[in-house]
Amino acid sequence: MTEPETPTLKLAHCRACGAYTFPAESYGCRVCGAPREQLVATECPQPPRLRNAVTVHAELAAGLPVPCVIGEVELAPGVVEEALIAAESEAALTLGMALRAEGEADEQGRVRWRFVPAEEAR
Amino acid sequence: MPALLSERPVHVVGIGLHRYQFPSETPYVTLGLTAVREALADAGLAWPQIPLAVIGTAAIGMAAGRVMLRHLGSSGLEVMQVENASASGSTALRTACLQVAAGEHDVAIAVGVDKFGDGRRAATKDGLAPLSPTANVPLVKFALLARRLMADHGLTVEDLAQVAVKNHGNAALNPYAQFRKPRTLEQVLGSPKVAGDLTGLQCTPRGEGAAAAIVASAAGIARLGIDRRRAVRVRSSVSTSERLADTTPGRPGVPPIVEMVRGSSAAALEAAGIGAGDLDLVELHDAFSIEEVVYSEAIGVCERGEGAHYLRRGASRIGGTCAVNASGGLIGMGHPLGPTGIGQVCEIVRQLRGEATGRQHGGARFGLAHMIGLGSVAVAHVLAKE
Numbered sequence: 270m271t272e273p274e275t276p277t278l279k280l281a282h283c284r285a286c287g288a289y290t291f292p293a294e295s296y297g298c299r300v301c302g303a304p305r306e307q308l309v310a311t312e313c314p315q316p317p318r319l320r321n322a323v324t325v326h327a328e329l330a331a332g333l334p335v336p337c338v339i340g341e342v343e344l345a346p347g348v349v350e351e352a353l354i355a356a357e358s359e360a361a362l363t364l365g366m367a368l369r370a371e372g373e374a375d376e377q378g379r380v381r382w383r384f385v386p387a388e389e390a391r
Numbered sequence: 392m393p394a395l396l397s398e399r400p401v402h403v404v405g406i407g408l409h410r411y412q413f414p415s416e417t418p419y420v421t422l423g424l425t426a427v428r429e430a431l432a433d434a435g436l437a438w439p440q441i442p443l444a445v446i447g448t449a450a451i452g453m454a455a456g457r458v459m460l461r462h463l464g465s466s467g468l469e470v471m472q473v474e475n476a477s478a479s480g481s482t483a484l485r486t487a488c489l490q491v492a493a494g495e496h497d498v499a500i501a502v503g504v505d506k507f508g509d510g511r512r513a514a515t516k517d518g519l520a521p522l523s524p525t526a527n528v529p530l531v532k533f534a535l536l537a538r539r540l541m542a543d544h545g546l547t548v549e550d551l552a553q554v555a556v557k558n559h560g561n562a563a564l565n566p567y568a569q570f571r572k573p574r575t576l577e578q579v580l581g582s583p584k585v586a587g588d589l590t591g592l593q594c595t596p597r598g599e600g601a602a603a604a605i606v607a608s609a610a611g612i613a614r615l616g617i618d619r620r621r622a623v624r625v626r627s628s629v630s631t632s633e634r635l636a637d638t639t640p641g642r643p644g645v646p647p648i649v650e651m652v653r654g655s656s657a658a659a660l661e662a663a664g665i666g667a668g669d670l671d672l673v674e675l676h677d678a679f680s681i682e683e684v685v686y687s688e689a690i691g692v693c694e695r696g697e698g699a700h701y702l703r704r705g706a707s708r709i710g711g712t713c714a715v716n717a718s719g720g721l722i723g724m725g726h727p728l729g730p731t732g733i734g735q736v737c738e739i740v741r742q743l744r745g746e747a748t749g750r751q752h753g754g755a756r757f758g759l760a761h762m763i764g765l766g767s768v769a770v771a772h773v774l775a776k777e
Contacts, residue, residue, distance in 0.1 A: 292519055292522070299635065321539050322535075323535055323587030325525065325586045326583070326584045327583075327584075330528055339586075340535075351523040351532070353525075379520060380520065
């Protein structure tokens, strides 16, 4: 029996203009509008970095475990996305810190992502 | 530059509202007809005199117009419906104004109506998996923005809360508002935390309601014998959407939504032939308290980084330099989606006429109604007493 494959977070890299777009399955480049055929799925070109974070106290989305920390994570130059941060509290975080994406696929194959401080992830 | 409304003047000649309220069993037809009948009475017009109705709704569903309007008599008028999220009503008004300015009709009504809970978002149907479960929750984005501005500009939790104190106070004076209680700083700060530093009383409530505005050309005003003294000119109408953020290294990062507000309001002011300093009234999208602080700066009623100070010194109060959200705004008056943008215009028209009993901002000549819809899109109207 083989181990299930660990999901890897990917972006789209545009062959036409060099910009990154999230997610990798995007229908076009967010900068130049090049079609999907011009986009290449690639891993983050840099360690994702935490740019901002807040604690969410109310269940604002289905299945959101509250309280939780939601952050803005820079995945690539100019690509900042909101993401669930695996931290007990904001106090455990430092802006600019490196993070690592951890994905877990559910039974339908949907991947839930969370970002773990890189030091913990090692 | 948008020029049609400069060349072909359009005026708001009738306004009406159904009070914004918490979700109820009231049919949307009752909400909408209340606003329409009030607007007709305000303009001194009868339903058969209206040749065009533009319905703005985000959640009611297909063909909401005829289902509602047939109870006024089937006059054979043109009926259309627009959906533009929270800016649906603003977009309905813009459509009505442009139709009248284009000469297709000389009078038209824009109606915003909505009930909470039936809206479905396209963002969940794009076939792309979001990274965060909160990806489509505006509140989280604004909590993050607030946190960033607190770090970068020294904004405090009290500054944010003061927006809600002012707007709940204004709403308490507005008979159409969903909230009618003034709130203290302690009450706002002491309400349950929702996300980041935003508490419940700093967020717009869920609700329902309706708003209507009748617009007419100069020819329509003359033909229908409308009281010209109570007519308020729509000097400009502008609609835009977000651009990609400028990520040039070394440039101060301006969030795309804030840049959208700056650009759309600047275009509306330019088309109206006035500057931000001429504005006496601004109704803006304060779904969350931080928005009023940053949009006041983006619109230009105060300098960048001065939004909190502007509020603190009372410049945005009724009676201050420029009354911001004299209606109570989305936080106090409410935000039933479709009606909200037209409700902003109703407030400015009432203020410019000098008919805002109990909350009148004295000597007002110019007002800006600025609305944002999910996506984001912006719709701005400049109104003038002439």
